[in-house]
Amino acid sequence: MTTAIEVPEVVVAGGYLYRPQPSYFDDEAAQQQIFGELLGNDTLRRLDAFSQCALFAVEHARRAAGVTAPSTVAVAERHGVCVGTGLGAQATRVRYSKRLARSGPSATNPIDFPDSIDGAAAAHIAMRWGLRGPSLTFVDGSGTAENAIVAACRQIAFGRADRMYLVVGDIHEPWMRRSIGETVGPSDTPMTATGHTPPAGPIDAVLALVLQILDRSRRADDQTRVSGFFGVPTESEDHCLFRDLTPPESDRFDFSGALQAGGAWLEVMAPMGSTVRSCQDGPVIGLCSRVNPATHSRLAFWRRVNK
């Protein structure tokens, strides 16, 4: 059974990878950077770590995409957010659960409960930029990046939104980090895209992408900094979907961030089963598949690693 649905092309207008070293909770400088640049008030400072990092990454992805003006109400209804995270707001959830276990319900902070839900990051992003379109949060573990990317593209392709802010990543709470580190040793971790064995345990990373509908009525170089496409992998020289329409520009908005993000994401998720594939020019990272229902082709968000 095939279903031919006309879909517009979805383009990546900008992106940003936030990857604290070695981890968010140990990297005071990274936290200061977030607070200084974006979250300069106490209200935002209290947000869950993942929400903070997601807001930070989206802010930079918006800048990379050249999205600066506030949206009108009508436009905002067509802009949405899609988050893919294995753990969500785990740091807040653990803090909340600890207080509950030790001191009972009366000791818990009412603010912590809503901020501990997986969808908190999407909610904060929607509130900060007034996004009134679809708001989705995937919590699939090993498949979460793929599913979130596919779903974000489909919101555009199926006409529910004109622009989606996509966030994929995880920030590991120290208790969970220790737990995962104990069970995932270096011996059973696969090779990464760059050929290095990742350290034991998880790595913090949050990738934000601005996805939007391709306006065919405008010249390609007149688009909002189009940096890549979701489309069909071909046997062409590029063998990938990140066709940089404006190569000199692409360096400036650091879309190599996608490359790093892929690598980082791969490392984050490697213990849970993400894959590294090979093509004629070396390894590529695959982040998603089946984004284009019109063709039924196996689609992907590819980038050659060593390009």
Place this chain on the structure above:
Amino acid sequence: MLYAAAMSRIGIAVTGLGAITALGNGANALWTGLLEGRRPFGPIRAFDPGACKINLAAEVKYDLPQLGSSRTANLGVTAAREALQQAGAVPVRERIGLVVASTGYGDRTIELALAGKTQNGLRWRECLKGTLADELAEILRLGPKRQVINTACSSGAIAIALACDGLLAGDYDVALAIGCDELAAVTYSGFHSLRALDPEPCRPFDRNRRGMSIGEGAGCLVLERANDARRCGKRILGFVAGSGFACDAHHLTAPDPEGKGAALSMQNALRQAGIEANDLGFVNAHGTGTPLNDAAEIAGIERAFADHARRCLVHSAKASTGHCMGAAGTIEAVVALLALENQMVPATAGLIDCEFEGHVDCVTGHPRGIRANFGMSNSFGFGGNDATLVFERSKVPS
């Protein structure tokens, strides 16, 4: 063909329903319980509510099969098995997709590990909601295509919409949309700390309502492309005619008091279904019973439906099932489909003095007969997540 056109031309048929709630095991128990206006609320047995001043919830009393590692998984399996049995033959497992909605899976694991009640410390994989889908897929013998969504209380409805997307895109030939959540101390104490719980069984839309009552359960829909279902001679129980998403972008917990997000969600669903508000026979409201939520939802209905709002039948199933969190959207989808099939809208149990008289037509006292082909189900959640589904009655008498 654009998506909305594809939705109407290809059509997504519902071929199986399953539900387990405090009203009983099975979609039939849910339906008869709603028609009878039962209110199965009582003191909590699942955990010690400790210092919570309110001790009331709608718990599932049925002995669940112990197939999964958690009560949430066992609830999901129970509902899914009922739905799959009703759907009859399904294709090879590789062509079956699974979309799961759950808000609390994993919280219990964290809770037990923190309390030192587990032998091996934290089993971190059991904290990941993806594990729930893996577990359900293994028990139900489904294929590798699975998604887990958590958009708080709208998760169940969004899971159904995403399953429809997957079917239209050809990802799979049959989709199971399962919403499941057990009663958990974290969730209960969270709503308690927000002062969102009613000390008495919840009274959606009543002038004296004071909050929600939490429940637990699971709902499941088996979905197929309509032509495929007809070709296989399946009994079609109804259709998913459209879905709408929106976000309030207003507050993390409080709804937009003007109901703008809710209205947008309903309008988007109507647009996708290709119908007008006056084509609807009823709205299965999110209807939690909190003063702010109910008022915002009614404001949203008025904003979306204009003059038709006053004639629109509105009811809330949560007055009988409690608020089942991630399962609510799927359970209430089952209710909406049964209401269309039986041409009957259940009354909102416990609703005596309706605050919204003259704004909408809240069904009180006794079930109301209808003659309608379409019904709507709303699900709204924390973070201003709004999701609306429009269902169409099956034209073939069942």
